[in-house]
Each structure stands twice: as C-alpha cells, then as structure tokens.
Amino acid sequence: xxxxxxxxxxxxxxxxxxxxxxxxxxxxxxxxxxxxxxxxxxxxxxxxxxxxxxxxxxxxxxxxxxxxxxxxxxxxxxxxxxxxxxxxxxxxxxxxxxxxxxxxxxxxxxxxxxxxxxxxxxxxxxxxxxxxxxxxxxxxxxxxxxxxxxxxxxxxxxxxxxxxxxxxxxxxxxxxxxxxxxxxxxxxxxxxxxxxxxxxxxxxxxxxxxxxxxxxxxxxxxxxxxxxxxxxxxxxxxxxxxxxxxxxxxxxxxxxxxxxxxxxxxxxxxxxxxxxxxxxxxxxxxxxxxxxxxxxxxxxxxxxxxxxxxxxxxxxxxxxxxxxxxxxxxxxxxxxxxxxxxxxxxxxxxxxxxxxxxxxxxx
Amino acid sequence: xxxxxxxxxxxxxxxxxxxxxxxxxxxxxxxxxxxxxxxxxxxxxxxxxxxxxxxxxxxxxxxxxxxxxxxxxxxxxxxxxxxxxxxxxxxxxxxxxxxxxxxxxxxxxxxxxxxxxxxxxxxxxxxxxxxxxxxxxxxxxxxxxxxxxxxxxxxxxxxxxxxxxxxxxxxxxxxxxxxxxxxxxxxxxxxxxxxxxxxxxxxxxxxxxxxxxxxxxxxxxxx
Numbered sequence: 001x002x003x004x005x006x007x008x009x010x011x012x013x014x015x016x017x018x019x020x021x022x023x024x025x026x027x028x029x030x031x032x033x034x035x036x037x038x039x040x041x042x043x044x045x046x047x048x049x050x051x052x053x054x055x056x057x058x059x060x061x062x063x064x065x066x067x068x069x070x071x072x073x074x075x076x077x078x079x080x081x082x083x084x085x086x087x088x089x090x091x092x093x094x095x096x097x098x099x100x101x102x103x104x105x106x107x108x109x110x111x112x113x114x115x116x117x118x119x120x121x122x123x124x125x126x127x128x129x130x131x132x133x134x135x136x137x138x139x140x141x142x143x144x145x146x147x148x149x150x151x152x153x154x155x156x157x158x159x160x161x162x163x164x165x166x167x168x169x170x171x172x173x174x175x176x177x178x179x180x181x182x183x184x185x186x187x188x189x190x191x192x193x194x195x196x197x198x199x200x201x202x203x204x205x206x207x208x209x210x211x212x213x214x215x216x217x218x219x220x221x222x223x224x225x226x227x228x229x230x231x232x233x234x235x236x237x238x239x240x241x242x243x244x245x246x247x248x249x250x251x252x253x254x255x256x257x258x259x260x261x262x263x264x265x266x267x268x269x270x271x272x273x274x275x276x277x278x279x280x281x282x283x284x285x286x287x288x289x290x291x292x293x294x295x296x297x298x299x300x301x302x303x304x305x306x307x308x309x310x311x312x313x314x315x316x317x318x319x320x321x322x323x324x325x326x327x328x329x330x331x332x333x334x335x336x337x338x339x340x341x342x343x344x345x346x347x348x349x350x351x352x353x354x355x356x357x358x359x360x361x362x363x
Numbered sequence: 364x365x366x367x368x369x370x371x372x373x374x375x376x377x378x379x380x381x382x383x384x385x386x387x388x389x390x391x392x393x394x395x396x397x398x399x400x401x402x403x404x405x406x407x408x409x410x411x412x413x414x415x416x417x418x419x420x421x422x423x424x425x426x427x428x429x430x431x432x433x434x435x436x437x438x439x440x441x442x443x444x445x446x447x448x449x450x451x452x453x454x455x456x457x458x459x460x461x462x463x464x465x466x467x468x469x470x471x472x473x474x475x476x477x478x479x480x481x482x483x484x485x486x487x488x489x490x491x492x493x494x495x496x497x498x499x500x501x502x503x504x505x506x507x508x509x510x511x512x513x514x515x516x517x518x519x520x521x522x523x524x525x526x527x528x529x530x531x532x533x534x535x536x537x538x539x540x541x542x543x544x545x546x547x548x549x550x551x552x553x554x555x556x557x558x559x560x561x562x563x564x565x566x567x568x569x570x571x572x573x574x575x576x577x578x579x580x581x582x583x584x585x586x
Contacts, residue, residue: 002474003460010462275458278419279519280447280475282440356446357419359454360531361410 003276004289008296018261019297019304025254026305026336027312029247033328034313036243038321039167043239044230045131046092046110046165049118052200053207055090056214056223063222063232065092065197070221072194077218083205084214088114089196091178092165095185097145097154105137108168109147109154111178114200118160122174130156134169136318145171148184152177166234167321251339258294258343266290266347270354277356286351294344295337302333364430366527366559367393367416372425372435374411374582385411386422387582395430395526396557398550400573402564408582409563410531416561417450417529418442430526447476451520451528453549456536457512459504465515466491466500472522483522490518494548510541517552528553530562534569546572 008015056078061068070089079087093109115121119129130139139145144155154171163170173181183190201223203210211223224232231237266273273286306329313322374386386408393399403409414420415427418434427435434445459468466487473483491500494514504512513533520528530549534542550572553560562573570576578585
C-alpha cells in the first residue's frame, strides 16, 4: 500500500493522463447531473413544495393538472374517506404577464387554498407570492403584473423559493384570483367558483392505502402520491431516464479508463511485480497498492473536477438551469470511486497470475 | 544443521512427450556458512535449482530443506512467508524499485513483513554503511552506478537476516573488474555474517571466490 502511495507521490506524471481523463469525466458527470437536477427542480418545485401526501386528478385527465377537474361534490366525497385529514383545491395556468412599467414574463399562476412547505397561506385577492426566480426576469417586490389578455392585475407581496412549475416562475394566488386568470387564459375552460383542477389530500393513514380507498370509493378520480405526480408531469420521466442513461454510460467509461490504465500499468511492471513477489510480497499486498493508487487518482480527479465544475457552473448563462447539489456531488464521488475500484480490480487476476519465479533467470 | 539440503530433486516441465526434465535427481548440501558457486551454461537447470531452493518453484519430486524448513511440503502462502523471512535474493541486474531510494529499497523487505519500522531503519542504515553506501542512501537507482546498485541489492537480500542468500548471475551486467569487486564484496558480506550462499553464474572466472563450485549440466549436478 505504501509502495503504491510512494509511486503516486514521486511519479505523478505517470498518473496525469488517467487523472486528467477521470477529471474530465467527473466534470461531465457533475454538469450532466447538475443540468438534470436543474431541469427537474424547474419543472417540479410546485409539487415538491406540497405537505399533502396525495394529489387527486379527475380520471379522464390522464393525470394532467391542466386537463383535470375536481368539483365540490368530489372534494366532499374525498373528505369523507377514512384516513383523510384535510382536502384543499389547487390549479395552475400557464400564461404570460406584463410587469407594469417593465417587460413581459412567462408565468405559472397557481391557485391554492392551503399553505405548504414553501408558500404561506393564500394572500388577499389580487395579490401573489412570487417564485424568487422571477426576480431575475425583472419582477420586483410591490410590482403589479397584468396577467393575460384581460390584464388581470396581481401585486407581488412576497418571495417564495423553489416553487417553479414546468420551467415557469410561479405566482401563488388565492382561488378567486386564480379563477379570474383561468378565464382570461382559457375562456372555454372556465370553472365554477368552487371547482379546482386537483385536490391536495393530507392523510392520517398510509398514503398508498388512502389512495386505494379514494380510487375505490370516489368514482372518476385518479389519486397519486406526490412522487408519482412529479414523474407524471410532462417530460419529467423521459428527461430523468435519458439523463440517467447518459450518466450511467459515463460511469462505465470511467471504469473502462481506469481498467485500461491499470491493465497497462501491470503489464508494464510485470518484472517489478515479479521481483516483489519473489522477495515475499503477497498478491494481497500488491493488489492493495493498486487499489490505493486507483482510490487516490479517483479522489484527486473528483476534487479537481468538482472545483472546475463549480467554477463552470458559476459562469454558465442563467438560461442553462445547472444546479450543483451536495447530494449529486456525493453520488458522483462515490460512483467514480466505485467504478475506479471495479476498473482496477480487472488487473487483480493478472497480478495473481504473476509468477515470482519470473524474477530469476533474467526473464 | 546445514543451511541447505536437497535430495534427489527432480523438476519436470510439461508432461508426456512434451515433458522437459530441467533438474534430474539433484542432490546438494550447503553448510551453514558455506558459499557455493553453481556453474553451468544456459539451459543447464541452474535457474530452476535456484528457484526451487528459494521457494519460487515446487519440485516434481525429492526433498528440499532450508535450515529447519522443509519447503517442498509448503503451500503458496507458506512459501511467500518463507521467501519474505528466511531467504535473501539478489537478482540479475539488481532489479531495484526505480522510484525508491537506496534505503527504501532495503526497507521494502521489512515493510512486506510488517516489522518494526525504527528497527528496520536502523538495520538498513547499518547495512548501507557496511556496504559503503551511507552517502547514497537517499539516491534512487537511476543515480547509482552499476556496482552501487548491486550493493543495494545485496543489502536488500541481507535485510531479513536470512539463513541462505541466493545470487542469480550477480556479475552478468558488470565488466570483469567490477564483477570481481562485487564477488569480493559478496564473499566478505556472506562470510562476515556466517550466512550460507548459493551463487549462480556462468562465468567460471568468478568461481574461485566461492568455497567450492558445483557444475550443473542438463539438469544434473557434478561436484
């Protein structure tokens, strides 16, 4: 093990190629992961903010908020299901708005009845809590935004964090204001005053069990857990699967790079390793040296790659939604370490097969 | 007890019609402070003999005893331990670890055995001093001369205070004058420690440094 460490310290040049390749792979993994997280967060914030365990759509909506309708009678029926603590209506409208005295912004106007993790109880009619990302688009506290063709006026009275919906900054308004915006956005889809697109359900029982009861006892509903609803959002599942495959392939490439490098290293040092075996080094000791080197090269690549990724993430344009999260960094670090270990392990068989007798006779 | 006692040892590579007899009923005894030169042409079996005596190869038949160790009965793990603790090797061309200093090349042996570091360092420094290499202790092999490398290799072989030291063509990469100096050094170090040694060489000019020479031809020993 010490031998592996000493070689790494005294001959760093030998490891620069592999370390450099791994560093580039780490940067790619972190930026891909950061992009995935950024896109995911931008699409799903309004759902992830919910304290409710379930969201109930109408059965014919194909689990789409914009197509769903939940009337007061259905809400009452859900409320009567055992294990249901609270039911509140919600809905969203994707629409453009004009900041009075400023430019236009794309918005998701969310109507809601109950507070959640990020958003306080509904404000007064004609007022809204705005997602903090709208600040970058020219919205300021106290601004009035004229929404839709009818220019429904809404005043921004506070900021909320991480509540975006389908990549749009959200305005959180009380139900009356939301219905007004819905009418101006889609006159053909106007809803009765107490009708919402979906019902948020807080439970006192196991959420899956309550969802089963709602599905069985309230006809025409489609209850989903919040996690299920997040992945039912347009494009989220496909986006996650695509990125997961790219990231998986990149990890595999990292393993291959390390495997190839250490295979060459072992091949190049057959004489030295044979001599060490001849003077009493066990296969385990030689393999430990190799593992030490693989781990240290991977760690070094992760540290350097992480620093470069942070610097790159700080200078990418705001339109590119890269978000570097600790969780993603941890997954990448562990992933690179594990693939490096697996890659270096490919050379173990070769080490086992080195004949110590090869050290004598000048071979 | 002799340092080495091998009786009727055979080593056959392959089987059937492809079988090659590398060592044929070889019997050799080396006293505990004796230095024996093993002389023979290429392919005569001297490397095979050295490998069997050093626990690098297992004989096909016969018995091999190094001090109290009956190594022909040892398995791979026991042989690894035997090589680490009870025998010293000096390979052709020194075969040092290129990125370690002279001192560290000696310390490898104790590191592999997991010995006390301070004691190992004292012994390494003492050996380097005795070999006239104190001033080169921190030099890597690339900055040492051929003779100095060979001295470091001798020091490494003596680190574990072995009962038997095996030299594989120690002068093959050196000119005659340097070869003689190295052989003189080997004799001095081996005799000074009362350690037994087997020196494999094809150079008959070097055999007079040994107590006796044993010739090997076609796998057979001739006293």
